[in-house]
Amino acid sequence: MMRSMYSGVTGLRTHQNKMDVIGNNIANVNTVAFKRGTMTFQEVFSQTMRGASGPQGGRGGTNPQQIGLGVTVGAINTIHTKGHMQGTDNPTDLMIDGEGFFVVSDDANYENRYYTRAGNFQLDRDGTLVTADGYKVLGYRLDEDGNPTAEVGDVRISKSETKAPTATERITLRGNLDSR
Numbered sequence: 561m562m563r564s565m566y567s568g569v570t571g572l573r574t575h576q577n578k579m580d581v582i583g584n585n586i587a588n589v590n591t592v593a594f595k596r597g598t599m600t601f602q603e604v605f606s607q608t609m610r611g612a613s614g615p616q617g618g619r620g621g622t623n624p625q626q627i628g629l630g631v632t633v634g635a636i637n638t639i640h641t642k643g644h645m646q647g648t649d650n651p652t653d654l655m656i657d658g659e660g661f662f663v664v665s666d667d668a669n670y671e672n673r674y675y676t677r678a679g680n681f682q683l684d685r686d687g688t689l690v691t692a693d694g695y696k697v698l699g700y701r702l703d704e705d706g707n708p709t710a711e712v713g714d715v716r717i718s719k720s721e722t723k724a725p726t727a728t729e730r731i732t733l734r735g736n737l738d739s740r
Contacts, residue, residue, distance in 0.1 A: 563607075563627060570630030574601060577633050593678035595638045602634030652689060652717075654679035663712075664695035670712055673698070689715040 581599045588594040606626040614621045645655055656662070661675035674695065681697055684690050689697040699715045700708040 563629065567628060567630040570604060570632060574631045574633055577636075581636055592680050593643065593676065595640055595677070597636050597638055599636045600634035601631050604629045604632050648680075650680070650682070652681045652683060654681060663698040664691055665698055665714075666695050670696075670698060670714075683717060687716050687718050689717060 578599050578601075581597045585596045588596075606628045609625040609627060612622060612624040640659070642656075642658065654662070656677060656679065661677055662679060664674050664676060666672050666674070676691065678691070680692060681689050682692070684694070691697065696714040698712050701711040701713050703709055
């Protein structure tokens with residue numbers, strides 16, 4: 561195949577990959593916690609027809625003669641920026657503000673751990689916080705004083721267990737003063 565045709569075909573194929581990434585972004589616009597993808601292009605190796613030369617006898621050097629052999633996918637990256645906060649009527653819907661993931665598991669010993677940013681959780685019949693697929697949301701256990709321990713377990717919210725309300729003891733307020 562002629563090099564010019566090959567270069568054109570690689571451009572079309574790579575452009576199709578870019579369109580696939582854009583299509584996937586559009587198809588998942590309403591998917592909870594979806595992170596969009598971006599694609600970068602990369603030049604395929606160039607064929608050198610004539611090498612560069614250095615300056616000689618008062619004349620400057622010459623650049624190499626290279627023919628590009630097309631384009632390819634450089635990378636398809638997932639953008640992990642925070643999405644928009646969306647209010648719901650479900651009190652167990654959670655959102656991570658910043659970096660990080662929820663850790664979930666599908667087995668009783670919590671050996672299979674998966675990471676998600678989707679916070680659309682619900683309580684199962686035992687009061688365990690679970691994903692829509694039934695994966696248990698994991699968290700650190702607390703000691704008697706309410707301090708986290710190194711032990712990981714599922715998050716349970718008992719509907720019968722209550723804690724008496726207490727008055728606010730301390731508040732921190734930060735802000736900027738207008739210079740006008």
